[in-house]
Amino acid sequence: MGKQITEMLKGTLDGIVLALLAESPAYGYEITARLRDQGFAEIVEGTVYALLVRLEQKGLVDVEKAPSEKGPPRKVYSLNTRGSAHLEEFWTTWSFLVERLERLREGETR
Amino acid sequence: MNKIIEKVVGDLGDKRRWRQYKARVKELPEPYRATCSAVERYAMYFSGITNGNTMMTMLDNLIDLFEEHAADGTPIRQIVGEDPVEFAETFLANYSQDHWIAKERRRLQESIRKAAGETS
Numbered sequence: 001m002g003k004q005i006t007e008m009l010k011g012t013l014d015g016i017v018l019a020l021l022a023e024s025p026a027y028g029y030e031i032t033a034r035l036r037d038q039g040f041a042e043i044v045e046g047t048v049y050a051l052l053v054r055l056e057q058k059g060l061v062d063v064e065k066a067p068s069e070k071g072p073p074r075k076v077y078s079l080n081t082r083g084s085a086h087l088e089e090f091w092t093t094w095s096f097l098v099e100r101l102e103r104l105r106e107g108e109t110r
Numbered sequence: 111m112n113k114i115i116e117k118v119v120g121d122l123g124d125k126r127r128w129r130q131y132k133a134r135v136k137e138l139p140e141p142y143r144a145t146c147s148a149v150e151r152y153a154m155y156f157s158g159i160t161n162g163n164t165m166m167t168m169l170d171n172l173i174d175l176f177e178e179h180a181a182d183g184t185p186i187r188q189i190v191g192e193d194p195v196e197f198a199e200t201f202l203a204n205y206s207q208d209h210w211i212a213k214e215r216r217r218l219q220e221s222i223r224k225a226a227g228e229t230s
Contacts, residue, residue, distance in 0.1 A: 006196075029182065029184075044188055044189060044197065045179060045184060045188055045189045046189045046197040046201065049201075050200045050201040050204060053171055053201075053204050070181045071177060071178060071180070071181020071182070072174070072177045072178060074178065
């Protein structure tokens with residue numbers, strides 16, 4: 001898997017993170033932890049952070065600063081209306097891709 | 111390096127932000143300081159961001175990341191991964207609207223549009 005999964009994830013990670021945020025708002029490190037729990041072991045904090053900055057720039061998430069016991073205030077990310085719409089579009093695109101790829105694979109074994 | 115910064119960070123407000131950023135880096139414990147400086151250096155050489163304000167936003171976001179993880183004691187590799195270039199590129203991509211290449215991308219699209227006889 002290795003390199004291939006890294007390449008494939010690039011296009012889908014935005015959607016995956018939006019899907020996680022749809023469950024509940026979260027801090028950056030919580031998102032990384034949830035991703036790791038789900039088997040995306042190679043994903044690092046920096047990448048998730050860069051992604052969250054991008055989602056914020058695109059206006060798909062809302063950000064609130066919460067004070068932290070140690071260190072600087074933490075950013076809490078939550079999905080907003082535009083983010084929800086984007087996530088819906090992501091799932092539609094995803095279904096399309098999966099369906100096409102499955103068709104290709106079936107053709108291969110026939 | 112400082113001369114490059116002076117050139118790019120022309121605005122007074124940006125200069126103040128640059129000094130604030132530098133002060134924050136100084137406060138970082140190791141190995142976070144060394145890591146942050148290394149990514150900063152890479153960003154200066156390869157990002158091609160020509161807008162001082164965009165560059166300061168990028169650096170502010172960078173220092174935010176390392177301050178947070180310095181407080182948590184997150185292992186360096188867990189922040190930047192096995193391939194720090196990959197991380198740096200992903201991180202820098204967010205500020206690409208001001209890359210010098212962005213102008214050339216638009217020019218290329220425009221040229222091809224003309225060549226193909228399309229009206230824009």
